[in-house]
Amino acid sequence: MYTLFHHPFCPLSRFVRLALGEHGLDLRLVEERPWERRTAFLSLNPAGTTPVLIADATPAIPGAGIIAEYLDETHGAAMGDRRLLPSSMDDRIEVRRLMAWFNEKFFEEASGPLVTERIYKRFMSEEDGGGPPSMDVIRAATANVRYHLAYIGWLARTRNYLAGDLITYADLAAAAHLSAIDYLGDVPWSEDEAAKAWYQRVKSRPSFRPLLSEWLAGVPASRTYVDLDF
Amino acid sequence: MYTLFHHPFCPLSRFVRLALGEHGLDLRLVEERPWERRTAFLSLNPAGTTPVLIADATPAIPGAGIIAEYLDETHGAAMGDRRLLPSSMDDRIEVRRLMAWFNEKFFEEASGPLVTERIYKRFMSEEDGGGPPSMDVIRAATANVRYHLAYIGWLARTRNYLAGDLITYADLAAAAHLSAIDYLGDVPWSEDEAAKAWYQRVKSRPSFRPLLSEWLAGVPASRTYVDLDF
CATH class of the missing domain: 3.40.30.10 (Glutaredoxin)
Structure with missing residues (x-):
């Protein structure tokens, strides 16, 4: 356990x-x-x-x-064969590269600031930095989401999953970050059909269900959050 | 090669x-x-x-x-036995924790901003963000160096090397970041004798020599940079 x-x-x-x-x-x-x-x-x-x-x-x-x-x-x-960090060295490098891309770069540029500004700040005391969200930070982060979504779309058009034929940590990382900000309505899905189709596939996995049942009092989920066929 | x-x-x-x-x-x-x-x-x-x-x-x-x-x-x-990411699971967790501490946290809070402000900005064009260093950024980063140095000192007093008995990636990461900002004179060695003694040991390894021969035209190295017994 x-x-x-x-x-x-x-x-x-x-x-x-x-x-x-x-x-x-x-x-x-x-x-x-x-x-x-x-x-x-x-x-x-x-x-x-x-x-x-x-x-x-x-x-x-x-x-x-x-x-x-x-x-x-x-x-x-x-x-x-379903190993999430596949055994071949080439795959390990590519999966780790994309896992770091989302868990470090996307988090720093987009999902981290959006979740902090729109969710965490509601619960923080004033000394901890709580208060109204900074619209400048949100604007910059939202712009960054668009270029990351285009990158996901490019990967999804060239490969079956983001790092190759099978699902890996790369897909889980990208989808995890997107799911948090999708709750907030911050993912412009209509801009990239390939990224959207890839996300629908990952979102429909049983491992995803517990995330979709997380709701936040006072902050309604976006229209696309739970719908598997959004 | x-x-x-x-x-x-x-x-x-x-x-x-x-x-x-x-x-x-x-x-x-x-x-x-x-x-x-x-x-x-x-x-x-x-x-x-x-x-x-x-x-x-x-x-x-x-x-x-x-x-x-x-x-x-x-x-x-x-x-x-000299494996830098040791085989036992407990050691692997601790070495990876400290490696991430220095390569991510210390880099973000201290060594990254100091090297950017004091070195990279000299070579950047104006469009790339070049120009005089921001003293506010340097002040904040320098303050962060002090608490990190105290943490290194605490580890060095409780253990032989930072993650345990033998040298690991944890030591190499900490020493690499310190060496870059030590060139600039940004490490207050006198504040922590244990950290200093640990750094002297790592710095005297043959793998360190190529780093100490890196000099930058127009930016003199600090008094402590090359001296093994500083």
Whole structure:
């Protein structure tokens, strides 16, 4: 049994939930508000960020990338051809490149600022930086979503899944970040049919269902959030 | 033979040089100015960032973390007890945690802004963001160096090397970032004797020598940069 310290709209935590789901692993969720900098949480992860995975008989595992490597090393080989970090070196490089692209670059440029401004700030105290969202930050992040969506569309037109023929961590990372901001209505799906068709396929996987059942009091989900055929 | 697209003062590129050196691998260096966004470089790494490693018979390998995983998968087992990403799961988690701490958090909060403001901006055109350094950015980054140095000191007092008994990627990452900003005189060594003693040990390794021979026209190195017994 695994325990995940997460926030329901943290895109990196969503990636880990998808990764555990695809591995068929059960999960207990503990909601963390990282901006509160809880002492017990900081002792699990001195960086103070979600997600943190607790597994039996290992120290706490902090961060989406490190958790992905851990899951691959403990459960990857048993996945056979469905391994999310495939065995061939070329595939490993490409999957890791795209996983970092979404978990680092997309998070920094788009999903991180959007979730912080539109969701986290509602719950933060004034000292923690709470308050009304910065429209400048939202505008810049929304513009960045468009070029990332075009990149996803380009990948989806040249390949079956983002990193090749089969679904990998690359798809889970991209879809996790998109799902968090799709809730907010921040993904202009009509701009890229190939990206939309790829997302529909990933979204219809059983591992995705728990994410779609996350709703936030006071912030209604966008029209496209739950609909599998949006 | 490996080829590394790097900048001599890019802290992440320095980490990769140390990692290759510790593995005993030869390296050809190609200096890249990532802010110029050279088309041929973007085709190697669409993210446009250094470092990028070119190895025989694989696609280009972008980013310090992905290169570290690649080197471990291709050369790690042959290192035996000196493996830089040790075999036990607990050690792998801790080494990856600290490697990410320095290559992501320290880079974002301290070494990245300092190198950009004090070095890269000298070479950038005005359109690329060149010009005089922002003293506000430098002040904030310098303050961050101090808390990171205290964290390194705390680790060095509790352990022989940062992640445990032996040298690992964690030490190489921390030392690589420190070396880039030590050139600029931005490390207050006198504030932490344990951190300083640990750095002296890492700095005296043969893999470190090529870094210390990097000098920048017009920017003199600090008093402590080359001195092994500073």
